[in-house]
Amino acid sequence: xxxxxxxxxxxxxxxxxxxxxxxxxxxxxxxxxxxxxxxxxxxxxxxxxxxxxxxxxxxxxxxxxxxxxxxxxxxxxxxxxxxxxxxxxxxxxxxxxxxxxxxxxxxxxxxxxxxxxxxxxxxxxxxxxxxxxxxxxxxxxxxxxxxxxxxxxxxxxxxxxxxxxxxxxxxxxxxxxxxxxxxxxxxxxxxxxxxxxxxxxxxxxxxxxxxxxxxxxxxxxxxxxxxxxxxxxxxxxxxxxxxxxxxxxxxxxxxxxxxxxxxxxxxxxxxxxxxxxxxxxxxxxxxxxxxxxxxxxxxxxxxxxxxxxxxxxxxxxxxxxxxxxxxxxxxxxxxxxxxxxxxxxxxxxxxxxxx
Amino acid sequence: xxxxxxxxxxxxxxxxxxxxxxxxxxxxxxxxxxxxxxxxxxxxxxxxxxxxxxxxxxxxxxxxxxxxxxxxxxxxxxxxxxxxxxxxxxxxxxxxxxxxxxxxxxxxxxxxxxxxxxxxxxxxxxxxxxxxxxxxxxxxxxxxxxxxxxxxxxxxxxxxxxxxxxxxxxxxxxxxxxxxxxxxxxxxxxxxxxxxxxxxxxxxxxxxxxxxxxxxxxxxxxxxxxxxxxxxxxxxxxxxxxxxxxxxxxxxxxxxxxxxxxxxxxxxxxxxxxxxxxxxxxxxxxxxxxxxxxxxxxxxxxxxxxxxxxxxxxxxxxxxxxxxxxxxxxxxxxxxxxxxxxxxxxxxxxxxxxxxxxxxxxxxxxxxxxxxxxxxxxxxxxxxxxxxxxxxxxxxxxxxxxxxxxxxxxxxxxxxxxxxxxxxxxxxxxxxxxxxxxxxxxxxxxxxxxxxxxxxxxxxxxxxxxxxxxxxxxxxxxxxxxxxxx
Numbered sequence: 001x002x003x004x005x006x007x008x009x010x011x012x013x014x015x016x017x018x019x020x021x022x023x024x025x026x027x028x029x030x031x032x033x034x035x036x037x038x039x040x041x042x043x044x045x046x047x048x049x050x051x052x053x054x055x056x057x058x059x060x061x062x063x064x065x066x067x068x069x070x071x072x073x074x075x076x077x078x079x080x081x082x083x084x085x086x087x088x089x090x091x092x093x094x095x096x097x098x099x100x101x102x103x104x105x106x107x108x109x110x111x112x113x114x115x116x117x118x119x120x121x122x123x124x125x126x127x128x129x130x131x132x133x134x135x136x137x138x139x140x141x142x143x144x145x146x147x148x149x150x151x152x153x154x155x156x157x158x159x160x161x162x163x164x165x166x167x168x169x170x171x172x173x174x175x176x177x178x179x180x181x182x183x184x185x186x187x188x189x190x191x192x193x194x195x196x197x198x199x200x201x202x203x204x205x206x207x208x209x210x211x212x213x214x215x216x217x218x219x220x221x222x223x224x225x226x227x228x229x230x231x232x233x234x235x236x237x238x239x240x241x242x243x244x245x246x247x248x249x250x251x252x253x254x255x256x257x258x259x260x261x262x263x264x265x266x267x268x269x270x271x272x273x274x275x276x277x278x279x280x281x282x283x284x285x286x287x288x289x290x291x292x293x294x295x296x297x298x299x300x301x302x303x304x305x306x307x308x309x310x311x312x313x314x315x316x317x318x319x320x321x322x323x324x325x326x327x328x329x330x331x332x333x334x335x336x337x338x339x340x341x342x343x344x345x346x347x348x349x350x351x352x353x354x355x
Numbered sequence: 356x357x358x359x360x361x362x363x364x365x366x367x368x369x370x371x372x373x374x375x376x377x378x379x380x381x382x383x384x385x386x387x388x389x390x391x392x393x394x395x396x397x398x399x400x401x402x403x404x405x406x407x408x409x410x411x412x413x414x415x416x417x418x419x420x421x422x423x424x425x426x427x428x429x430x431x432x433x434x435x436x437x438x439x440x441x442x443x444x445x446x447x448x449x450x451x452x453x454x455x456x457x458x459x460x461x462x463x464x465x466x467x468x469x470x471x472x473x474x475x476x477x478x479x480x481x482x483x484x485x486x487x488x489x490x491x492x493x494x495x496x497x498x499x500x501x502x503x504x505x506x507x508x509x510x511x512x513x514x515x516x517x518x519x520x521x522x523x524x525x526x527x528x529x530x531x532x533x534x535x536x537x538x539x540x541x542x543x544x545x546x547x548x549x550x551x552x553x554x555x556x557x558x559x560x561x562x563x564x565x566x567x568x569x570x571x572x573x574x575x576x577x578x579x580x581x582x583x584x585x586x587x588x589x590x591x592x593x594x595x596x597x598x599x600x601x602x603x604x605x606x607x608x609x610x611x612x613x614x615x616x617x618x619x620x621x622x623x624x625x626x627x628x629x630x631x632x633x634x635x636x637x638x639x640x641x642x643x644x645x646x647x648x649x650x651x652x653x654x655x656x657x658x659x660x661x662x663x664x665x666x667x668x669x670x671x672x673x674x675x676x677x678x679x680x681x682x683x684x685x686x687x688x689x690x691x692x693x694x695x696x697x698x699x700x701x702x703x704x705x706x707x708x709x710x711x712x713x714x715x716x717x718x719x720x721x722x723x724x725x726x727x728x729x730x731x732x733x734x735x736x737x738x739x740x741x742x743x744x745x746x747x748x749x750x751x752x753x754x755x756x757x758x759x760x761x762x763x764x765x766x767x768x769x770x771x772x773x774x775x776x777x778x779x780x781x782x783x784x785x786x787x788x789x790x791x792x793x794x795x796x797x798x799x800x801x802x803x804x805x806x807x808x809x810x811x812x813x814x815x816x817x818x819x820x821x822x823x824x825x826x827x828x829x830x831x832x833x834x835x836x837x838x839x840x841x
Contacts, residue, residue, distance in 0.1 A: 150798065178798065311544045311742060321546045322817065322833050329832035333795050341547070341734035341836070 003071055004055035005029040010069075010090035011058055011191040012036075012051045014043070016203040020086060029089070050191070065165055065192055068093045081210040084236055088189035088207065094164050095180035098155035101280035104134040104208050104233070106226040107141025107218035108251045115141050115219035115251065117338075118243055120148035121349055122216055124335050125269035127154025129283040129354040131276070134159065134212045136204065136225070137176060137186070139169050141218045146175055151335040152349070155184040159208045161201035163194035202228050209233035214279050216241045216272065217263070220254030227254045230263065239279060241266045269348040283354045298327045299336055302346035309343050356380065358445030360438040361456045361483060363475045364428050367680035368600040368635060370475025372483070374424045375435060377442035382418035388439070390423030393431040402433070402461045403440045409465035410510045414447055431632045433460035434470045437488065440510055441517060455505075455517045456480035457488040465510045473497040474599035477504060488513050496605065499595040536581030536610055537574055539751040544742040548575055551733040551837055553754050556582045557761035558772035558816030561666070561688040561728050563651070563839065566735030567698045572691035573615075575735070576647045579689060580613045581751040583645075584759045590643045597642045597683055601635045612644030614686075618653040626661050626671050627682050633673040638665045641686035651690040652721055659725050662688075666728050687773075688728065692721060730773065730809045732839025761819040772816045780811045789814070789831035796835055810834045 006029040009019065022032045022041070035041045036051050062069060070077040070091040078097065081087050103126050107115055123133050123145035133149040135142040137158040149156040156179050160168070164186055167173030176186050189207065190200060205228045209215050215233040217240065220226035230240050240263040245252025259265050266272045277283060297317045302308055305316070314324050328344055331337035336350040357378050363370040386400045407414055421439050423430050437459035445452040458476040460468040473493030477500035480487030487504050489497055494506040507513035542549060548564060552575055555562040562579075564572045586594060594612060598605040605612075616625055616637040623629050627636035638646060648654060665671045669685030694700040695714040700707040707714070726732075765771050793810060796802040802810060811826075814834035818826045 182798075309736065310547045314546055321550045322821075323829065325547065325550065325836045326829040326832035329835040330792065330828070333792055333801070333832070333835070341839075342736040 002028065002030055003074075005033045006071055006090055007055045007058055007069060008033050008051050008053070009036075010092075010189070011053065012043070012047045013191050013194050014047060015199065016086070016088060016189060019089065023089060061192065062092070066094060067164055067192060070187075078211060080213070081207065084206070084210050086206055087210060091187050091189055091207075092164055092191060093185055093187045095185040096183060097185050098132045098157065098183060100155070101131045101276075102134050102157065102212045103131050103276060103280075104212035104215040104229065105141070105145035105218060106135055106205075106208060106215065106220075106229045107145075108220050108224050108226060108254075109138050109140040109142070110221075111140040111144075111219045111251055112249070114245075115243075116144040119144035119218045120151070121269050121347060122218065122272060123148025123156070124152045124154075124347065125273055125349045125352055126276070127152040127156070128335075128349055128352050129273050129276070130154075131280060132157060132184075134208055136161070136201075136208055137172050138225075139172070141226070143172055143175060145218070146179060148335075149184075150175075150178055150182055153182070155179075155182055157184060157211060158186045159204050159211070160186060160188040161190070161204045162188065162196035163190055163192040164188050165192045166195060168196040201225060205229040206232040206236075209236055209238055212238060214239045214241060214276055216243075216266065217255055217258060218243050219245060219251040220258075221250050222254045222257060224251075224254055227258070230258055239264065241272060241275060270351055273352055273354070283352075285353050296327060296331065296336075298324065299331055299346060299350060302337060302344060303350065307343045307345045313344065356446060356448070358442050358452070359454055360442045360445075361454060361479060361485060362435055362438040362458055363456070363472055363479050364430050364434075365472050365475055365600050365632070366428070367633075367682050368475075368596045368639070370472065370479050371428060372479050373428065373430060373435070374422075375438040375442050376422045376424065377439070377446040378420045378422075379414075379443060379446040379448075380418050381416060384416055384418065386419045386421075388421045388423070390426045391428065391430060392423060392435075393429070395432050396423070396430055396435055399433065399436050399439055399461075402436050402463060403443065405463040406436070406440060406461040406465045406510050407444075409463065412444060412449055414443070414449070417447060419443055419447075429632060432470065433468070434458055434472060436461035437467060437490075437507075437510070437513060441488075441513065444514065450514055450518070452514060452517045453486070453519075455486045455488050456483065457513065457517070458493065459488075459490040459507070459513070461510060467491075467507050467509060467513055469493040471600065471602040474499055474595055477502045486517060486519070488517050496595065496599045499592060499599075536579070536613065536751065537577040539578045539582060539749065539754055540747045542571065542575060542578060542748055543745050544738050544748075545571060545575065545735060547836070548733050548735045549748060551731050552579060553582065553758065554813060554816050554820065554837070555579070555687070555689070555731050556754070556758045557820050558730070558765070558812065559687055560730035560773050560813060560816065562690070563726070563729035563732040564689070564691045564735050565694050565732070566691075567693065567737050570735045570737045572735050573647075573649055576615075576645070576649075576689045576691060577613065578751065579645050579647075579687070580610045582755045582758055583611050583687075584755065584762060586611055586643055593683055594643050597635055597639045600682075601640060603640070612641055613647065614641040614644065615647040615649060618648070618650050618655075618658075620658070622658060622661060625658055626665075627673045628675075633675055633680050633682075635682045636671070638662070638671055638684040638686060639682040642683045644686055646686040646688050648688070648690040651692040652717060656720075663724060666725075690729065693717075694734070726839075727805050727809070729839070730813050731837040733837055757820055760822065761816065764819045764822070765816075772812050772819070775812050775815065777808055780808060780815075783811070783815065783826065785826045785831070786828060788828040789826050792828055792831050793835070796838075802835070802838060806838050810838055813837055 009029045119141040127149040133156040135145045209232045242255045242258045242263040301316045359376045362373045438457040467490040469490045469492035474496045477497035481502040491506040494504045497504045505516035614637045625636050665684035671684045695709040697708045700714045814826045814831045817830040
């Protein structure tokens, strides 16, 4: 039962590089597990105890948590990821793998409002185009990208650096459930209950890029996880798109460095989608529910004039204030407009072909 | 030998009857006051005797005992000088005075001075069907009772009116603090805030405005009483009682009260209290009206905490040694705040000096249970010169007409939408698209669970303003605009 051995080994929760070295060295999970059971390998007691639990118990545990398991090379495991030599042997998943081209959106946890906004916009734009956003559920850019996807009712994938049942960062626990509820997926190579330890995060970046056909970096410092993802993407031969930023700002330096090194600069959401179409094929124009909305004079006015205050807008579209406010709220809920209660702006995603 | 008068003590804003009994005998000269009198009441002996002398009454060689009953009620102040004097004169047989309700301080020259509680005395007088004798200055507020008041300027006059002879006319108090509400037409632009004000007025919702200095938050708040319906008889009466208890006469037909305490106010000034007999605070003066808290973020946390009881129960309890009293405090809360310490976060023209950390910290100070009380939360921006020169907006009168119609609809259902509980809201029929819109807002994390109830309450009011039976998608969408930041 090779799968059982692989599952038991995955529950050990070792560093991915170590797991892979052991597998290469002894030629398979059964041999590794046998040596662990026999005490021939030096590992911590915690890992040894975790590996000793029978596979059947582990499967019950996963069933209780509603988690599924993917084994590399078996049906269900995405082939695009399996082909990379450092792909994880086992992946724990919750939810379903969404259909559609997968695009990673990554960036700094300490992003600026500019980064948050762009990440949300790109997340929404990719979702609107019928593609799937892959990211890391971290604070900052990752979270904003996932939120953007959810806002337009699209599916996304979050790759975690801890167990799937661990809410990290705590405030993103709801976001993870929302992703799953919306028909998306959360995935991790670490077993349930694994705490978020710093060394676990860099390896998961290879899964983010490996799952994706393109990587978009929104804001990244020179020493950040996002740059690791961009690096693994380049090694994996996956195109990298980058948002240019302020040359003096720390969280833009990584991005600007990537541009200097040949990554593709992205100008706005529409530009990004046009570039992605070259990789993923043309977007199917207008999904069925998009036609339901009649043309909105408010949206037209905002597209024409850029940002606009409510007072000014009410003059331009000749609409009574209650009706105008209601229309703005609807557009905001649809992710077409954003505002702070005073001024409103049409999102660039409003002009996308998939809309 | 023996005589009794009726007087009142205020417990909270409610008057309680106090019987003032006097027993006068020919014996060694003495003057005792019994029945839980405080120092000021005990000193009444000197004032009463001096007033007797000034009014040509000689009561030498007598033993006077005055009893104030019930004894367990704390009685303070100079309120009982006049009834004590009347009771003693009646008991000594110098004049024959029937039992009356009386209240007033006596000056040493026999004049009668105003005291708090005139309205309460009039109410008691109506209840026990007796003549009500009050100082002329206290008689004005008592007119709200509808009972005939006999006003007296001196002790002699008081004795005459108590005997049924004509007295002086009540002195109507000068209209003090009731400045008229600001006219809404004077507000330029600010269409969102204007509309939010209208919705707040229609549903009685608490309103929070956030915006930079000089954006007109205070002016907007001052417009609110002008678009509220006039108080009905009972409500007006409650206001008169509350103000009378605070010793502040208030003209009868005035618009709903508007109170704007400063953030440096003390707990006693805001909630009520003070030494001795508790006096109502600003929350009670704002009863059935508007309480405006400018610079909400500057109010100390313990004051904001203390606001929770009135907001929840419509009353405040002030506990004192021996007695705790309840004051009515059902008001509509309007608050204004800067978005950050410097005030310019999110401003179109001036850049903010606080940085995201500073803004966050400032917002957190306001968060918590109090912020959830504001059904409507809007941002107000500063106007540029073209907007300031714009055409005047709609007048208060026109907006008030819509508010009154919307309130009528609510009163047919039972109460204002502000009072709607979660279970009330769950029972309301919504068109499915409206419900879907709100569910989507929750899914997008644009709306929290607490915000969900607030938005539903506001949507009901918007539907009422629209004279609609059910809440439509447009009503729900507009309500979402007032949800504030999450």
